[in-house]
Amino acid sequence: MPFAGSKPKPTPETKHFWEGCRNGKLMLQRCPDTGRAYFPPRPFSPFTGSRAVSVFEACGRATLHSYVIHHREVPGFAPPYAIAVVELEEGPRMMTNIIECPQTPEALQLDMPLQVVFRPVDGEISLPLFRPLKEGA
Amino acid sequence: MAYKPGSVAVVGAAETTRIGVVPDMSQIMLHADAALNAMADAGLQPRDIDGLACVGQMMPQQIAHYLGISPRWVDGTGVGGCSFMLHVRHAAAAIAAGYATTVLITHGESGKSRVNATPRPPEPESLAGQFEAPFGPAGPATLFPIPVLRYMKATGTTHEHLAMVAVVQREWAAQNPRAMFQERVTVEEVLASRMVAYPFRLLQCCPVTDGGGALILTAAERAADFPAPPVYLLGSGESVETTMVSQMEDFTSSRAFRVAGPTAMKMAGISHADVSHLMIYDAFAHLPLYGLEDLGFCARGEAKDFIWEGNTRPGGTLPMNTNGGGLSYTHTGMYGMFALQESVRQVRGTAPAQVPGVKISVAHGVGGMFSSSGTVVFGKERP
Numbered sequence: 001m002p003f004a005g006s007k008p009k010p011t012p013e014t015k016h017f018w019e020g021c022r023n024g025k026l027m028l029q030r031c032p033d034t035g036r037a038y039f040p041p042r043p044f045s046p047f048t049g050s051r052a053v054s055v056f057e058a059c060g061r062a063t064l065h066s067y068v069i070h071h072r073e074v075p076g077f078a079p080p081y082a083i084a085v086v087e088l089e090e091g092p093r094m095m096t097n098i099i100e101c102p103q104t105p106e107a108l109q110l111d112m113p114l115q116v117v118f119r120p121v122d123g124e125i126s127l128p129l130f131r132p133l134k135e136g137a
Numbered sequence: 138m139a140y141k142p143g144s145v146a147v148v149g150a151a152e153t154t155r156i157g158v159v160p161d162m163s164q165i166m167l168h169a170d171a172a173l174n175a176m177a178d179a180g181l182q183p184r185d186i187d188g189l190a191c192v193g194q195m196m197p198q199q200i201a202h203y204l205g206i207s208p209r210w211v212d213g214t215g216v217g218g219c220s221f222m223l224h225v226r227h228a229a230a231a232i233a234a235g236y237a238t239t240v241l242i243t244h245g246e247s248g249k250s251r252v253n254a255t256p257r258p259p260e261p262e263s264l265a266g267q268f269e270a271p272f273g274p275a276g277p278a279t280l281f282p283i284p285v286l287r288y289m290k291a292t293g294t295t296h297e298h299l300a301m302v303a304v305v306q307r308e309w310a311a312q313n314p315r316a317m318f319q320e321r322v323t324v325e326e327v328l329a330s331r332m333v334a335y336p337f338r339l340l341q342c343c344p345v346t347d348g349g350g351a352l353i354l355t356a357a358e359r360a361a362d363f364p365a366p367p368v369y370l371l372g373s374g375e376s377v378e379t380t381m382v383s384q385m386e387d388f389t390s391s392r393a394f395r396v397a398g399p400t401a402m403k404m405a406g407i408s409h410a411d412v413s414h415l416m417i418y419d420a421f422a423h424l425p426l427y428g429l430e431d432l433g434f435c436a437r438g439e440a441k442d443f444i445w446e447g448n449t450r451p452g453g454t455l456p457m458n459t460n461g462g463g464l465s466y467t468h469t470g471m472y473g474m475f476a477l478q479e480s481v482r483q484v485r486g487t488a489p490a491q492v493p494g495v496k497i498s499v500a501h502g503v504g505g506m507f508s509s510s511g512t513v514v515f516g517k518e519r520p
Contacts, residue, residue: 008267018267040268040384066287066388069335070279077273080335084272085283085383095269095283095383105335110290127271 003121005076010124016055017041021126026058026116028090039092060116062086062130065093069103080104086114086130100131140233142405143519146360146367149179149353150481153245156348156467157317160250167245167349168200175241175351179363186353188237190214190224192244192471193255200243210237216377217504218418218471221352222397222511225477226373228354238355245349246469252347265381277420281506282337284388285423289336291389292438294426296336298445300327302422303340303464305450310461312451312490317344318465341422343468350474352481357519368484371407371497372514374400382506391503393510394431398501401512402432406520407497409434414483414498415455416476419462425449428501429457432512456492459483473502477513484517 010018017040020027028037031045032052044051067084070077082103087093099117101107113133118126151174153159153167162170168191176182189208191200193215201208210231214223221242228240247254260266274280288294304324310316322340330339360367376396378385386392402409417428429440434455443449449457460466460479467475480498482488501512 005273006266006270007261008271009261010267011262014267040264040381066284068279068282068285068337069332070273070275071332071334072275074273074275080332081273083274083279083283083334085388093383095272095274095381097272110286121271 003076005074007121007125013043014041018125020057021118021128022124024118026060026128027055028058028088028092029053029055037090037092039088039094058088058090061089061133062114062116064098064108064110064112064114066110067098067108069105069108082108084108084130094128097129098131099129140229140370142371143369143516144357145229145232145354145370146357147352147370147481147515148355148360148363148365148367149175149181149351150365150368150478151175151178152350152475152478153348156315157346158249159247159347160252162247162347163253164245164247164255165199165203165253167247167347168243169203169245171245171349171351172200172204172241172243175353178365179353181239181353186239186241188228188231188240190228190240190242192220206241208237210240216509218420219473219502219504219509219511220471221473221477222373222500222502222513223375225352225354225370225513226375226511229370229373232354232356238359240354242352242354243349244351244469244471244474246471247347248345248468248470249347269381269383277506278337278342279334280382281421282334282423283382284385284507285336287388288423288426292441294438294441296328297324298441299336299341299422300324301445302419302425303327305444306419306458306462306464308450309459309490310465313461313466314489316461316466317346318461337421341464343420343463343472346467346469348467348469348475350478352477366485368481369516369519370513371516371520372401372403372405374398374404374512375510377509378507380505380508385507391427391431391507391510393507394428394501394503397510397512398432401499401514405514405516407514411497412455412499414459414480414492414495415457416480416498416500417457418472418476418502419458419464420468420472420503422464424503425457432499432501451490459488459490459492473504473511476500476502480513480515484515
């Protein structure tokens with residue numbers, strides 16, 4: 001089934017991120033001066049302005065930082081569905097959806113551990129989504 | 138150059154003749170209707186206006202031409218619903234610098250009826266288009282409340298606390314014949330209303346309406362020449378953080394609030410105890426809590442009790458959102474103008490739910506989803 005949601009259109013500055021997602025890798029960037037990872041992608045550090053940034057693969061683990069559960073129909077989404085923000089183990093936060101989990105306040109506990117998974121939209125774009133981290137994984 | 142506290146005054150202020158559902162006016166006419174009412178309030182005509190501010194790209198040109206104004210200073214700052222707080226701040230600086238003598242600030246939005254309304258297409262190449270839109274947000278109701286669960290966990294705020302915000306503001310709206318919703322509600326009724334985006338239900342979200350408002354500012358030395366009592370500008374502040382709510386630094390506090398609010402209060406040289414009336418832009422029920430704490434009226438986590446205990450309701454120690462707020466009065470899409478209008482009315486002594494003896498009023502605005510902020514301090518007396 002074709003993706004009915006809003007498909008991202010990469011720019012020169014974000015192309016590497018979406019290429020990573022297509023290849024099953026969550027790519028972040030790191031500031032050379034502070035060592036801090038940041039998101040969304042840009043070819044310079046938002047902390048110091050340095051252009052000498054490095055790109056690296058994140059471990060893919062995150063925790064649930066906050067969310068809403070939307071109860072209205074949106075193209076590509078069956079309500080109720082959660083729109084979440086996760087905090088990556090490396091520090092940055094990103095918006096995503098939580099899959100393989102009931103979309104309820106009871107199941108979606110803040111700070112629960114999560115693991116990234118990639119859902120292909122088409123040949124170019126895969127979206128980084130998160131599922132609950134299984135015990136011992 | 139900076140303006141001195143009290144050196145600039147509001148000498149004209151008005152909203153559109155009708156507000157709420159106005160399908161027989163296009164968006165530009167809502168601007169004009171409010172502007173004509175404000176000019177009538179100040180006893181001015183378009184030829185008397187030499188500075189103009191309104192929100193967004195190409196808008197100053199449209200409004201200047203439509204109203205017949207030939208400005209020598211314009212400001213099209215568009216940072217969302219608090220843009221008007223920034224316009225007031227910029228206009229005061231322009232008046233102090235001599236760039237203009239009489240500035241008109243207009244707002245009009247056909248938010249509900251959508252007659253010639255501004256489209257807001259999500260650009261798939263923008264950062265929000267790439268890193269938020271694919272995950273299913275559908276407008277402010279799904280984005281603005283995203284930090285709320287984190288705030289609740291950090292502060293011990295409950296669903297009942299967040300319902301009380303809507304209850305108290307309806308108490309004010311019940312005294313305002315122009316308010317969209319005037320019927321009193323209970324915490325139980327708020328929590329029984331339809332779920333929109335958990336944790337928020339319908340009565341914790343603002344309506345989307347049609348309307349507008351306009352302000353006229355000039356130097357305090359000229360203010361006595363106008364029919365209405367002047368409302369002096371004592372201080373102002375502004376800031377922006379991000380267009381993406383997912384990227385705000387701290388989900389329990391707005392960085393933009395923490396810059397704009399204290400900047401304005403410091404400039405005015407006032408303490409919290411000096412504030413007799415407060416407006417905090419409330420598109421959704423959590424905003425007054427963030428505002429009370431980020432502006433320092435309450436310590437972190439204490440806003441829930443401050444509201445619950447009745448401090449902001451009619452007769453309370455700090456009357457807040459006395460027009461009924463965005464939740465109950467009106468919300469065209471950019472509510473900041475209406476918060477400013479209510480502050481001006483309260484200082485003039487002409488509000489429908491008038492608080493006795495308002496000497497200093499603070500109007501605090503937000504734009505986007507915690508994207509931006511502007512704060513204005515108004516006073517009855519010139520310092």
